[in-house]
Amino acid sequence: MDSAAHTQAEPHAQALEIAVGVLVDRQGRLLIAQRRAGTPGAGRWEFPGGKQEPGESMFDCLARELDEEIGVRGLRAEPVIRFSHAHGDRPVRLHVWRIDEWSGQAQGREGQRLEWVEREALADYQLLPATGAILHALFLPDRYVITPSMAAAGEQAWWPALEATLADGAPLLRLRDHALDDAAYQALAARVLACAHAHGARLLIDRDSDMCEALGADGVHWPVARLLAKGKRPLAAHRLLAVSAHSYSDLKAATRLGADFAVLSPVAPTPTHPGASPLGWDGWNEARAEHALPVYALGGLGGEDIATARAHNAQGVAAIRAFWRG
Template sequence: MVNQIVHVAAAVIERGDDHILLAMRPDDKHQGGLWEFPGGKLVAGESVHEALSRELKEELGILVVDSSPLIRIHHEYPDKNVLLDVWRVTGFAGEPYGCEGQEVRWVKRENLTHYEFPAANNPIVAAARLPDKYLVTGVFATEEELFRRLHSAMALGLRLVQFRAPWLESDAYMALAEIMAGVCRESGSTLMLKGDVSLLLEDWVDGIHLTADQLQRLRSKGWQYCGDKLLAASCHSDIELAWAAAIGCSFATLSPVHQTASHPYAKNLGKTLARAITDKAVIPVFWLGGMGEDDLGSIKVNGGQGMASISCWW
């Protein structure tokens, strides 16, 4: 058992055309010969952001201009314990190149899963594939209203949508879901459906969002998902988040962080507990419940992937 934790700042560097920069770790280094998100160890007295800026200057010759926290991952390798503090870098000056002779490559976001990374990186790859806003659909009276609201949300730039309509019969839900999936794909968005995991076998289904009950049942059966589609779960505690990771979820929601109109009697977690729970999770976590877009920055600083909401964007 290795006790000392090595704190590392790493960057998911994004280019406007949906490409992300990877670098090859030199063969003679820890986890050598694998692809990495560029970065390195914090030196004494440095903040994560300072370390990130210094490392990207040293390794790639670029200056960080715009960045925000993405995910923090604790991982125990047999020979080393690391805390990977990963930031999304959305603005930089200069043209990155391998200053230390390392190979660097711009990779399409959707192809990230084709690359071989150190074992700690699975949640980072999942976080890099996801946006910071997750729309959950709210009430609609007619089909026309549903699609009008969906198109408005896409126009606002929302790229991850959960179709929630618990009042619909299964057939009616699935019929609408299939049309919505087409609309979402056309605009480069992903539609998450409520339903059985067997739906993941359907070509037109891009993702499934499980209830906490479904999650518990699948976990107790020892079921596990290994595919490339998005699987998510509604979680309310650290235990549920651990189950979600164990069955192969790519992300989860954590709720209710604050009181919500949709679940007025559920006990809210509050920000301090939500932060502690998120810190233990090994998958990206969207905070849900009683928050507005103004809270997005604070959610990320507290370790969340971003915010899930009905009321903000519906």
């Protein structure tokens, strides 16, 4: 997904409300449709959906659009993400659902082409802008584990805790250890990466993209200031770029510069950053806004907060202590 996929509309512009449904079949393939001539983005591929009508709930809109466009009904749908971005003459606000069960056989009822495509093969299609945000939201987990520093945990305890955390099913980790110099960090990261990959987990590192490439790590996690200083996305599209953000404008910059996801903190007070004033869920909501990327909630939260976080349009919860099995 290129960085153009991350344009975002200003929130004060009057957005069109759009319900979008991602049908996922038993083999994990996704249903895409080609936009017809004469519509914004003609020829590009999208997930089916369309505009809300007056008096309609977003879910009713989804059900109606999918029936009209592809002839499926009886949806079992989970909300995935909500975001706004500029598209055509007016900004659109996309309310995206994942649909794993439905009745009827999907067919292009408006003459549009449909295809079932594996996620990896989507790169071969010209997709609508911002589809990258939808895909990341679909496939990123609802927990993001940040490792405690080895010095604080003690090396003897740290490695078994890492193994236990991975065995517990942590699919995405950030190796955070600011105390180590680059050489020591790289040596540690190589070992942690091997453990993570052995468990099918992905690992993001806190250092530069050259180190990421050298290690074959899954991506980097940077503070937003570092990304702003760089001025552009530092790594290839198949790697993950995560950004730490503390405000609306941080997230705006992260989106503009092609971040794949962000972590917005602190929601609640946390011992790691005793001086920072917590956002609370209201402040979190205001800062998260409708930026076109998945955003984890961080700060004093744990697994029991995932449902609340999801209800606030978060991808899930990021945490050190709550997910570390030390």
